[in-house]
Amino acid sequence: MKITSLILVFVSSFLLAQKPEEELIKSTINQLFNGMKTSDSVLIKKSFSKNAVLQTITKTGEVKNENINDFAVSISNAEKQSLDERITFSNILIDGNLASAWTSYEFYYKGQFSHCGVNSFQLVKSNNEWKIQYIIDTRRKDNCKK
Structure with a gap:
């Protein structure tokens, strides 16, 4: 009985x-999308590590790279509240x-609905912060759920 209790306590604490x-x-991750929605380049950049990578896969399977600073600047030029990426978290592994x-x-x-897809994020924890x-x-x- 005591061993079972100890195992339950250990698993629960984990x-x-x-x-x-x-x-x-x-x-x-939500900070990034709030930055996009509010056209805030500072908030966007704050979400990323120093040497982060941003890529997209095209319909033909080509992988395109995007510079984080260029991305942040282009988003900051958008009208506030015009960009709204609505995400649903499926799985987080740590x-x-x-x-x-x-x-x-x-x-x-x-x-107006534009497109849908999936984001795959890799995050690192440095100085007690996830980036x-x-x-x-x-x-x-x-094949989008609208």
Whole structure:
């Protein structure tokens, strides 16, 4: 009976410890999309690590790279509230200072549906902060839940 109780306590504490980390990871990712929605380049850049990578996969399977600073500047030039990427967290995996998050999304421009896809994030924890190290996404107009 005591061994079973100890195992339950250990497993419960491990799961509870993971939960706050998941929330911090979600917060970092949500910060990026809040920065996009408010056209705030500072908030966008704050979400990324120094040497982060941003990529997208085209319909033909080509992988395109995008510079983080250029991305932040282009978003900051958009009309506030015109860019709205609505994400749903599917899975977050954590091992020490490395995390992976998978989110499906629907993207709206000025309130009109534009496209959907999936984001795959790799995050690193440095100085007790989660930062996005890598994003790759898909983009499509079909098979979207609207």
